[in-house]
Amino acid sequence: MTLVVGIMEGCLYREEAARARAKAAVGPAFSAAAGLAPATAAVAAAAAAAAAANGDVNAERAALHETLVLEFCLTLLHSGVKRGALAGRSPELMAHLDPALPLLVRSLRSRQAGCVSLALRTLAHIVPLPLPSLRVAAPAAGTALNALLKKVPNIRHPIAQECFRLLAALLRDCEAYQPTTAQVQYLLRWAFEDLGEAGAQPTAFALLRALLSRRVVVPEVYDVMDRVQQIMVRSQSAPVRNACGVALLQFLLDFPLGPQRLKQHVGFLLANLEYEYESGRLQVLDMLAQVVAKFPVEVLQAHADVLLMPLIVRLVSDTSAKARAATGDLLRALLSRLEASQLGKVVSYCRAWLERGAGVGGAGVGGGGGGGGAQDAALRRAAVQTLGFVAEVEGSKFGRRFSDLVNGVLRILQRQVARGVDGNEDQSASLPDDESADAEAACPGWQEAYYCLLLLEKVAAQASGALAWPIQGAATASSLVPELWESTVRLLLHRHMWVRKAAARLVGYGLATPRVCGGLMASQPGRAAQLAFSFYLQLECEGVDEATCLQAVKCLVNLSVHLHRDDSNEDQNGGHVSHEDQREKHEQQEQRKRAREDRGHGSHAAGSGDGAGKRARGAADAGNGNSNGKDSRRYEEAEEEGEDGTEEQGDGDEDAGKGEQAKGEEAEEEEEADAAVAAATDGDGADGSDEEDGEGPDEQRQTFTLSGLVRRMVRLADDVRAERTCQRMAALRWIAAAATALGAADIATYLPVLLRPLYRISDAAAASAGERHSGITATAAARGGQVPEDVRHLAEEVMAHLRGLVGSEVLLASYNAAREYVRGRRAERKRRTAMRTMIDPAAAAAARRRDNLRQTARRKQKMEVLKRERSAKQLRQTGRRRGGGRGKRVR
DSSP, X not given: OHHHHHHHHHHHHHHHHHHHXXXXXXOHHHHHHTTOOHHHHHHHHHHHHHHHHHTOHHHHHHHTTHHHHHHHHHHHHHHHHHXXXXXXXXXXXXXXXXXXXXXXXXXXXXXXXXXXXXXXXXHHHHTTSOOTTHHHHHHHHHHHHHHHHHHSSSTTSHHHHHHHHHHHHHHHHOTTOOOOHHHHHHHHHHXXXXXXXGGGHHHHHHHHXXXXXXXXXXXXXXXXXXXHHHHHHHOSOHHHHHHHHHHHHHHHHHSOXXXXXXXXXXXXXXHGGGOSSHHHHHHHHHHHHHHHHHSOHHHHHHTHHHHHHHHHXXXXXXXXXXXXXXXXXXXXXXXXXXXXXXXXXXXXXHHHHHTTTOOHHHHOTTOSSOTTHHHHHHHHHXXXXXXXXXXXXXXXXXXXXXXXXXXXXXXXXXXXXXXXXXXXXXXXXXXXXXXXXXXXXXXXXXHHHHHHHHHHHHHHHHOGGGGSOOOTTSOOSOTTHHHXXXXXXXXXXXXXXXXXXXXXXXXXXXXXXXXXXXHHHHSSTTHHHXXXXXXXXXXXXXXXXXXXXXXXXHHHHHHHHHHHHHHHHHHHTGGGSOHHHHHHHHHHHHHHHHHHHHHHHHSGGGOHHHHHHXXXXXXXXXXXXXXSTHHHHHHHHHHHHHXXXXXXXXHHHHHTTOOOHHHXXXXXXXXXXXXXXXXHHSOGGGGTOOTTTTOOHHXXXXXXXXXXXXXXXXXXXXXXXXXXXXXXXXXXXXXXXXXXXXXXXXXXXXXXXXXXXXXXXXXXXXXXXXXXXXXXXXXXXXXXXXXXXXXXXXXXXXXXXXXXXXXXXXXXXXXXXXXXXXHHHHHXXXXXXXXXXXXXXXXXXXXXXXXXXXXXXXXXXXHHHHHHHHHHHHHHHXXXXXXXXXXXXXX
């Protein structure tokens, strides 16, 4: 280090002498302009005169090349300071570095750009260190930096960028450097003139933050910050927006600002909440969130009125989901820092908005558009969302306010119920699951109902007593709470999926809360049946997700206990049913049975097109959730259609040479899968029950029993369609959970039915495994795809759980009964197929051709899946081999 310092000092001395000799002819004035001190200029001039007198031409020639030596020394010093032996803060290192500091400042006046750049970078690393001579060298460095900045053409020049870095380090880490007001004004006018250009942004923003930390109050600072906040909103570069946001926040927090100036900046941010591009709005929201989090409480509460209304409006008017979510987070944070009186004022505003056109009569039963127009609807939605944030902020204290708000919330829910969303609409259409305009057109006002349900969820979580069922003699929040729960129950089958999910979560809370469950079940006869039917339709609906299935299973398990209790009470009171009513019901069942038998023997002559149409209608009805008494007849017809051609196909194979045994087994397995799909897409006739024939949806909700729920869940567990795997696994989970909830004694009655899907799953898995061992690899793999691995593992877990619950003997007897039932159904299908072939050969041939085409398409689809899986596996193996090879070469 001593050698480097000595060489640098000699090189700088000779360079300054050469510069003085070159400028000696123009006098001291030009030397001062060249950056030399008067004393240095005089010494250099004397040395130049002596050298000229002695004729030392070799020394003058050598001085022209010593800049290379100086640059080499600066490179060594920069490398050592940055990451070498000089990187540290020990006293020994400081003693070595301190003599080099004045030389580095002198190097800033070098005529070589390389030397100047290295000196700037080295000084930027040395300035934060506690060097003794830094107090003396800092002002000289500042003067040299100003001189350099006046020489560079623009702020994008590399020397200008290095000057900015060193200036930022001096302003941030060196208290001895005190720039004059003129220097600061020059920097603010020149350095930040093109702040939006990409080349000048990182160092310029660092210098700006360093200047703001000094709190130099000059008019140019405010002008620069006006440009900064505009760039923060309008820039398309995320790093630039973030850097502007950091600088603006530092300015608002640390810089001395008057009330009017602060109001001006806050007003600019609020005005740009309506900026056309999402990125700018999100940056403004992030900036406001930082302001709300870090401003003093007194200042924030003084500006609360200015902040609240624009944010509440943006909750409903912003077209971006991200911006609305950020607005909600910001509004929640703002409300959490307000006083109770200010929160009461917000609640009073929201209550007034809820009352605007919120009457049921104003909306019209089934009418489109919200009562009072779209503006009133938007205000009600904003009010409900804001009340939800207030509930989160106040917690249990919000229960006192809820009694004044329950009337407006109830009106919004009742208006949605009055529009006919209680399961009476055509639910064969796909349910909306987004916030698009199409969803609003299909379900007018769904957002109001959805956010009302979210508000009730938050009230239940924060102040559960406000939603407790009224008890005679006990204090309650409102006498309208039962009507709230009734409206929530009727929204379980809303046309919009989000409303369904919110209503399901809220009803699930009510079922799990004793203060609500008792009153909810006793409020209406057959309430458990109604809820079970609604949750089953939610579970059966197309497009449900895992969360919806899980919530429906939880509620159905809870309701299974209530259904079992209702069935027990009905059995105990069964003697009150008159003999005439029993005889009339028996006669109706016999008539329906004879009608089905007549149709089963004579309705297949219509051909395959009619059968396909029936199956399509059955699938649509299943999607509607209309699993009423007609399901039994639809199931019989669809099952017969699914079995058409089984025996005829076998006869054709015998005529052609008997075929192969593997092909025959595959056809039988395919027909069994078709029958399972038919059972899944049709009604509850899978078990041959007719107890609910002739009942519409409304009557069926009242007569829904545990036996009917068991049959429907079994049918759902038998659904082998790939898109219904989520519902299938939910049904299996319900079997295990319901068995635990009911107990071993009560579940034993239903075990023969509950074990049927478990038997089919295990039988299919065992058959596919056996075929793999026997060598029929492709066929077994294709057929094994009917039972996914997760379904098979879950079925095994359910079986093990049932075995531990009821015992091995009871489970074995029920399992044998389920197996005999499934085998009997298969034999009955074959018998009916043969009978149908004899009665109507043409229809049987058409059905056989249709089944062959369907089986061929299914095989092609399965083989394509296998090919894709095989290709993906080969790619993974190839990638692992290549990765291993690279690893070996590296080692």
